[in-house]
Amino acid sequence: MHTVRVIGIGSAYGDDQLGWVTVGRLAACLPADYPVSCLRCESPNQLFWLISEAKLVILIDAVYTGLSLGMIHRWQDAALAELPKAKLSSHGVVISQIWALANNLQCAPDKNRVYGIEINPEFVTFQSPLSPEVENAVDKLLLELTVIIKAYFEDNNLC
Numbered sequence: 001m002h003t004v005r006v007i008g009i010g011s012a013y014g015d016d017q018l019g020w021v022t023v024g025r026l027a028a029c030l031p032a033d034y035p036v037s038c039l040r041c042e043s044p045n046q047l048f049w050l051i052s053e054a055k056l057v058i059l060i061d062a063v064y065t066g067l068s069l070g071m072i073h074r075w076q077d078a079a080l081a082e083l084p085k086a087k088l089s090s091h092g093v094v095i096s097q098i099w100a101l102a103n104n105l106q107c108a109p110d111k112n113r114v115y116g117i118e119i120n121p122e123f124v125t126f127q128s129p130l131s132p133e134v135e136n137a138v139d140k141l142l143l144e145l146t147v148i149i150k151a152y153f154e155d156n157n158l159c
Contacts, residue, residue: 002037003055004152005109006145009041010062014128015119019060021130022138026145034153047098056152057109058145062134063116070133072141073116113148115141 006026008019020040027038039050051057063073102108117137130138 002035003053004035004149005037005039005050005054005056006058006060006149007039007041007047007050008060009044009047011042012127014124014126015117015131015134016062016124018062018117018119018130018134018138022060022141022145025138025142029142029146030149034149036149044098048101051098051102051109051112052105052107054109056111057113058148059112059114060141061114061116062119064119064121067118068133069118069120069131070137071118072137073118074113075116076111076113111152115145117141 006023008021008023010017010019010021023038023040027036030036030038041047041050047059051059065073117134119134120131123131129135
């Protein structure tokens with residue numbers, strides 16, 4: 001597995017699939033010479049193993065805080081540990097605790113970014129498409145991720 005990992009948490013339910021959709025589209029648009037693993041995570045219980053020993057991890061998941069549908073939230077590095085438990089939890093698993101465990105075991109990523117896109121949980125039904133607002137946010141996030149990953153490889157002379 002590559003040391004740069006983009007992980008989409010999700011399910012087959014409407015806007016909750018945005019993490020999976022994003023990593024699928026990202027894998028198709030990144031240059032072939034960039035060694036990036038674009039991974040689908042079906043359960044946040046897998047996250048510890050997916051982030052371990054990576055250099056850069058980018059995590060994407062649906063969030064619901066009651067703000068505008070399609071709003072993109074961004075957290076990185078130390079900001080993850082400072083978030084209240086309720087603010088960054090995926091299906092009951094607290095993301096900051098996974099990073100804390102990886103730090104304690106000295107296998108945490110050097111760099112991390114977490115992106116959450118606002119959804120409305122009332123519109124999450126089995127195999128329905130992404131809502132237009134979330135689809136638009138995914139498109140914007142793809143552009144941002146492409147820039148971040150290209151800059152990471154160029155800054156580290158990895159391409």
